[in-house]
Amino acid sequence: MDQIFEVIIALLLVMAGVFGVVGSFGLIKLNDRMSRLHAPTKATTLGVGGVLLASMAHAAAFEKYISIHELMITLFLFLTAPITANFIAKLHIHRHDTPETLPDPGEDKVWATHNKPEDEVIGPQL
């Protein structure tokens, strides 16, 4: 019985490791800035998720208690990952995009990041 649990936990850890490596590899391999944002926001979710599931399985099978901390980590990860990605994307729009390089926003005429006072300077001007 213990052996079955050990195999499951090992498989989860290996899967998590593979996805973690793929996410980091994506940072090197993808060739434009916005695409590079995709690899760490997604591949890592399953990577971290796998480690957390393995940790919960280990606590339940060998230490005989139900651990909830892992669920909290998942919750905070799901709350923070999209916001971080959004901030990085907004910074990218500030520094590398003009209203001409983005698609048409429809009835509002302008994307929120581009709607700033004329004389405002954001970030170091390179």
Added chain:
Amino acid sequence: MKLLRRIFPHPILTLVLTGTWLLLVNGWSLNSLVFGFGLGVLIPFVTQPYWPQEPRIKSPAKVIAYLALVLYDIVVANITVARIVLFKANAKRHPNWVTIPLDLRTPEAITVLAGTITMTPGTVSADLSDSGHALLVHCLDAPDPAAVRDEIKTRYESRLKEIFE
């Protein structure tokens, strides 16, 4: 009643924060319950000016169905993105911006939609149009931007509309 409303501007948020604190402590004691409840009262009270309206969830049963759908999509998204990263040459990839006109109006619903888009297959939500009528999404590999837009609108936005509006 009015006084109660002023002290507890978001009663559900108070309960959620208390619960979150108890889960963080990972154990049950009166001490942590009292401290958690204190946080649950203080945080909504202090942040109230930034969040004047109470969000309404029309059908709680659909929230669970939506969460299950999103969890399933996240697993699929991870595999899709891993395959694109490992096996697709950069030259054959079509990264693209997509505009998604929004039917949703409540800020909470739009926030959930933007978060969902970031967590699911090959899309990251980047910006909102000036008055919140459209969402700017970046796709990792989208030869056909219109198909991505239609999928997001039917798969996620229509469900969120049923939940929030």
